[in-house]
Amino acid sequence: MAKLDEKIGFIGGGNMAFAIGSGLINREFVKTSQVLVSGPNLENLARWRALGIATTDDNYEVLDKADIIFICVKPHILTPMAAQLRSLHSPTLKDKDKLFVSVLAGVKLKTLEEKFSFVEGLKMIRTMPNTPMQIGEGITVYSPGSYVKQQDLEKLHLMLNSLGIAQQVPESMIDPVSGVAGCGPAFVFTIIEALADGGVKQGVPRQMALQFSAQMLLGAAKMVLLTGKHPAVLRDEVCSPGGATIVGVHELEKGNLRSTLINAVEKSSERATELGKK
Known part of the structure; x- marks a missing residue:
């Protein structure tokens, strides 16, 4: 190097x-x-x-x-x-x-x-x-x-x-990217913690739940980067008809997860612009 x-x-x-x-x-x-x-x-x-x-x-x-x-x-x-x-x-x-x-x-x-x-x-x-x-x-x-x-x-x-x-x-693209990449790690840390909490609720030991949640997210992210497939396609490949995953995805949709994350990126981008004006 x-x-x-x-x-x-x-x-x-x-x-x-x-x-x-x-x-x-x-x-x-x-x-x-x-x-x-x-x-x-x-x-x-x-x-x-x-x-x-x-x-x-x-x-x-x-x-x-x-x-x-x-x-x-x-x-x-x-x-x-x-x-x-x-x-x-x-x-x-x-x-x-x-x-x-x-x-x-x-x-x-x-x-x-x-x-x-x-x-x-x-x-x-x-x-x-x-x-x-x-x-x-x-x-x-x-x-x-x-x-x-x-x-x-x-x-x-x-x-x-x-x-x-x-x-x-x-x-002009820096503040919008800030909402995704700059603030995004905090959003993802929250998601990892919440997934681990779900595991603990179902009986998985805390440390194991955290490790598995983080590793799962790392693996999923690498699949997006290395396969070049759209996330929706990769998601559909995991969702077997009548299976466990589609039930969970339905719960995410009921909780407005996608809308919440879109809003989080938007608000963080706007806040980055505001901070620069002060």
């Missing part, structure tokens, strides 16, 4: 940043010595240090030392964080070589480019990743800003694709 030589920085060391950073290290795409993470509370960065990664409470240190900088703060922190960096920044020739990668929900490229306009020739890429990147099974969509070159996109794609699937999309 290809590796990166650049210094990778994370401004904000929360769950999404950790999923990306630890994922890159687990896949041996970067070494721990190449990563630097900043956050306001060093205690909250303990899991990074447990991996042997350097941490700091100074965001500007990341901006100054890193070549590829992931912006991983909450959307409402963007304005004060960028203002602080602006006040400390002295333009250098290195600015044009740095690549900025935003994972902020709902925050558009136009806003990001305005906030970081103090960096000359700013190369900003907006992304929407998800937490399964931590185990190399993530999804990331991304859209480049004005000064981003093809070689920058290829480098980012290589990095993110090593953690699952990465795809360039029009920026």
